[in-house]
Amino acid sequence: MVENLAAGVQSFTSNAFLVDGDRTVLVDAGANFDAVAALRDRDADLDAVVVTHPHPDHVGNLDAVTDAFDVDVWAFDAGDGESDHELADGDTVTLGDDDYEVLHTPGHHPDHVCLYSRDAGVLFSADLVFANGSFGRTDLAGGDRATLVESIDRVADAVDDHLEVIHPGHGPSVTTDVRENLQLAARAARFG
Structure with missing residues (x-):
């Protein structure tokens, strides 16, 4: 089960997805709302x-979140001082009951990753692509439009016809025409 703890939050935050199961994981912690209270309200272990x-x-x-729950943090660059374990491109990480492949997808940020599970049919796209073919901004430090386009193309090639949902870093999840959404984002990023 996947739940966005930031749903309905009116302050500037990313989505914060609680993936419940054998290994209960929070994908991104968000900002500017009480994530600890949201986790406790759900009795999240x-x-x-x-x-x-x-x-x-x-x-x-x-x-x-880490202080309240005494949990480790996994991220692409463990040298950033924020994480305990480094994820590398091609690694596998368990979220809930499913294994997800780590896809290094720079362009929005050099350390950006997406997480994809063929078995679950789920892609956590973070700030690479959003609903309605939108794509991540590249005007922040470390951003690069050409690299973002390459990352979108890579993800579009990596997913298969079993992809059922994209959980982006902002906005609603994509549950219909999912592959078409990726293709639209690739075109928009290329020519937008």
Whole structure:
């Protein structure tokens, strides 16, 4: 089961997805809302936090969550001082009851990753692509439009016809025309 703890939050935050199951994991901690209270309201027995990239809207609540639940943080660059375990491109990480492949997808940020499970049919796209073919901004430090386009193409090639849902870093999850959404984002990023 996947639940966005930041749903309905009116302050600037990323989505913060609680993936419940054998290994209960929070994908991004969000910012500017009480993530600890949201986790406690759900009686979450949190095992870990996976950070898709270290922008403040994705990690603002990280210290509070790790302090409250005494869990490790997994991220692409463990040398950033925020994480305990480094994820590498092609690694496998368990979220809930499913294994997810780590896809290094720079362009929005050099340490950006997406997480994809063929078995679950789920992609956590973070700030690579969003609903309606939108794509991550590239005007922040470390951003690069050409690299973002390559990352979107890579993800589009990696997913298969079993992809049922994209959980982005902002906005609603994509549950219909999912592959078409990826293709639209690739075109928009290329020519937008």
